[in-house]
Amino acid sequence: MIRALTPAARGAALQLLRLRPFHNVFLEHVVRSGGLGVLPGFMGYFSGESLEGILLIGSSGGTALAGVGSESCAALSEGAAQAPVQPRYIVGAEDFTTPFWQAYAPSAAPLVWERREPVYRVVRESLRVSSRRVKLVPAREQDLDEVVANSAEQYREDLRDDRFAADPHLFRERHRHDVRERRWWILRDSGRIVFQVHVGPENERVVQIGGVFTVAEERNRGLATTGVAAMARQLLERRPAVSLFCDEANRAARRVYERLGFEACSYYRSWLLDTRAR
Numbered sequence: 001m002i003r004a005l006t007p008a009a010r011g012a013a014l015q016l017l018r019l020r021p022f023h024n025v026f027l028e029h030v031v032r033s034g035g036l037g038v039l040p041g042f043m044g045y046f047s048g049e050s051l052e053g054i055l056l057i058g059s060s061g062g063t064a065l066a067g068v069g070s071e072s073c074a075a076l077s078e079g080a081a082q083a084p085v086q087p088r089y090i091v092g093a094e095d096f097t098t099p100f101w102q103a104y105a106p107s108a109a110p111l112v113w114e115r116r117e118p119v120y121r122v123v124r125e126s127l128r129v130s131s132r133r134v135k136l137v138p139a140r141e142q143d144l145d146e147v148v149a150n151s152a153e154q155y156r157e158d159l160r161d162d163r164f165a166a167d168p169h170l171f172r173e174r175h176r177h178d179v180r181e182r183r184w185w186i187l188r189d190s191g192r193i194v195f196q197v198h199v200g201p202e203n204e205r206v207v208q209i210g211g212v213f214t215v216a217e218e219r220n221r222g223l224a225t226t227g228v229a230a231m232a233r234q235l236l237e238r239r240p241a242v243s244l245f246c247d248e249a250n251r252a253a254r255r256v257y258e259r260l261g262f263e264a265c266s267y268y269r270s271w272l273l274d275t276r277a278r
Helices: 007-017 025-032 070-082 094-107 141-158 168-180 223-235 251-259
Strands: 002-004 042-047 050-057 062-067 089-093 111-123 184-189 192-202 206-214 241-245 263-273
Touching: 002 070, 007 025, 007 050, 007 062, 025 050, 025 062, 025 192, 025 206, 042 070, 050 070, 062 070, 062 094, 070 094, 089 094, 094 111, 094 263, 111 251, 141 168, 141 184, 141 192, 141 206, 168 184, 184 223, 192 223, 206 223, 223 241, 223 251
Parallel strands: 062 089, 206 241
Antiparallel strands: 002 042, 042 050, 050 062, 089 263, 111 241, 111 263, 184 192, 192 206
């Protein structure tokens, strides 16, 4: 049975998500932050009274899911097909999202792209840091215009998706919130941001980073390598591991992470859909 997840399901949801803490860090963070009963796109698959699948479809179609068993995949795909907001960008652990996609695809909007993404993880003992050090600082309100512009470009380059153009106000306000929460970290050179990285969700096992971006004219200077190293070193002071994921085809980014000691521990799958075509 599919039904909306309420605060009463918090314990069951966390129990399910803790089974795979490195895969489900985003959903676990949202549940822990009080998302159940607040975010309307949360639904769960129950086998009897046991919660076996979770699906979140955000207001702009961003979709994350987790669970166990083929029945969960089939049921959640039906729930997604009937949801008031249709999935636009689907992401999750490969072994669960692939059968979900196979069941949901006949109902889905036209496919823009599909890709496989290694989930990289590094621990304190494995992080390799060069003698070159940079000082990252948290972005401030006065940095917001640059952070937003760089992030919009990163989405266009990496995801081939202009999320800024889709809703400039929402995009900017989400970044403003994250700047206030000290989630965007930057490196300046000659008065402007040349590198930035986003500190995302976390649990007791891992903190996830993303939004890694070097401005085009400053690339091939090693800024991504030193910037990610600096961020990981700082975060490993409070969590046992740091994780991130990237497109399997992005060999340049993968070389950066592997050079620093990040190792692929699993795989995600992602699908971008053209919901505007419906």
